[in-house]
Amino acid sequence: MEESEYLEEHLEELKIDKNGLRSAYAVAFTCMIAFMGIGLVDPILKTIAHQLNATPAQTTLLFTSYMLVTGVMMLFTGFISSRIGAKKTLICGLVIIIGFSALAGFSETIQGLIYLRAGWGLGNALFISTALSAIVGVLAGQTEKAIIMYEASMGLGMAIGPLLGGVLGSMSWRMPFFGVATLMLIATFAIGFLLTPIAKPKQKVSLFAGIKALSNHKLRSVGIIALLYNFGFFTLLAYAPFLLEGFSEMQVGFVFFGWGALLAVASVFIAPILEKRINTYRTILLALFFFLICLSFIGFNAQTPELVALGVVMAGLFQGLINTLLTTIAMEIPDIERSVASSSYSFIRFFGGAIAPFVAGKLAEIWNSSITFYFAAFMVLIGLVFVIIHNQYFATEEEYEIV
Template structure:
């Protein structure tokens, strides 16, 4: 995918404008993912205040992620028709509007509905932001590392903000997220100037055609199973640990910091030193063990909190590695490959929260972690079977250095 030239109303040199635009998109990504994590510490309080079961509370994640999964099939074509910058702005505007609506709502059905709208905004913005960063930075691995670093920092700062504001009222984190998204909208509107030239509109069937390549299908299925585990931990753990709102915020702040570390420094070093398949296998094996320890180890809550925080390193490493593989092993255009991968990963993510609530209610509080461990272990098997094909497909990508 060629990098579009940038224009601006300022007199700054082109490289400076490109740099500023790249950082504006990065900051918007960080704020957008703060909006995901900001909900985490307030889930128990929402359930208490609104008299909701764990399954009903988890709908706040499931509707958000389900809409994201479906809409990623169409986000690429919407961007091609409307323009990447416009789609990014529309997405940011929708996130701000629905975050505000969540703060004003008074029932679980309303919250779930508005979180679905929030997911629509994220589905438009998130893949578009990655495409913009790939164009602005010009180097796939650097762009993906920055994108994942923004996600990691956002996922760490979001729970901290949610814990601080949510200790006063569960509504305040939603209002805070809405205000921050408006700031992100203003920065992207001001600093990012990408010519809105029409791109070829590809049929949605192209997304499914990407799965015909065995290496890419293996990466996608691994992403589906892995993100089931990721959002099981993120969505269910606040209900399992029985910490205060601020305690949950601090726990996931530490988790998010290690998520950012794993997706940047650790991922960059390991992907240059080892085959990507070996990195994935090692991280998934470690996560399988951590799921078992969090759910079933006969240890105190502080020790389980430590396990949760430490898991952030492996989750960050997996996020960056799988995102890198999704654009480097596919022979399809990057926008199509991104949509195909995002559909599978968000589908897996959407299944995790509500199923964890149902499993906990019927089989016991620790049991969801057994399902998380099983999903991640199955991803190990898929990656092991496809390891040679994945590494060979990545090596054949001309963008890999």
């Protein structure tokens, strides 16, 4: 009888693990598609600017409006998901993205496109912030594995997005937007059928919980470092395509495919190895240092498209390391609900992503493209200094256990 009970209990645990893994893969797959939407517009930025009579600075606002709304709304996603549940929040976010991405495909002006991207950012906020906490939740007790899965889906999305954008963009700049709407529709069905319902938290998250969480010094410090790093990240993503003179949509897509592929490989395989070999702190320091070298290299060779492409691809390797390790640190802060930590951390880093494209475009207009990337490198350098100042925060749970 005891053996039978043990087997039943063990089988039940396996069933839970299987369901949790299936749910995690469903959310990760959808995350990949969501992040495809960010890089999908890279190959068509020059075409949009040309056909809608927009300057590069105006065109980079497609990133700024999107990232700004995403960042601000992320502060309140915990409030929403704790009331309607993670699954419904994810689906609501996807439906909003479908609507605004489809409308963006019909836009006739750059201003209209900027506003529609802002609406797209609202859906993105509901989805991305909830997705991270959902993967961590369904893979209970495996935070680092969950974050690696999340960052891997981000890397794959960032890699495939520009490639798909290049293929569709070679037909028309409108096609990538319709492509996103179609992919998000598929993702909505995947979440609806494959994600098992996630229990709502026993205690509902207050409206301003995300803002209050920023009073935690560790979360705030790691968030500021992420903001400074993301300034470099989105300067590269939003402005580097304008330096690839003579490159077709497909060629730009291949450049950013290489960038995203290295980002994914570093997130999934290299980051965990380096974390164990030389620890999180040293890995982040080295990755930030080499990332700012890549940005400086792009700035120095701004007039040579082939070298700009090389700098972009190489930067992906170091960005993948930083993404995984910074997110792991932020999500392992004790005494803060993971959905709230995810929202607050994402707000700060996406705010950096919102400012960067606008500043990049303006610096290039006032001075030149080289200054744009030198300034981005300088912001990353400040982030590196912050890591040194707050070195006590840069150890994961596994490293604490070893100590």
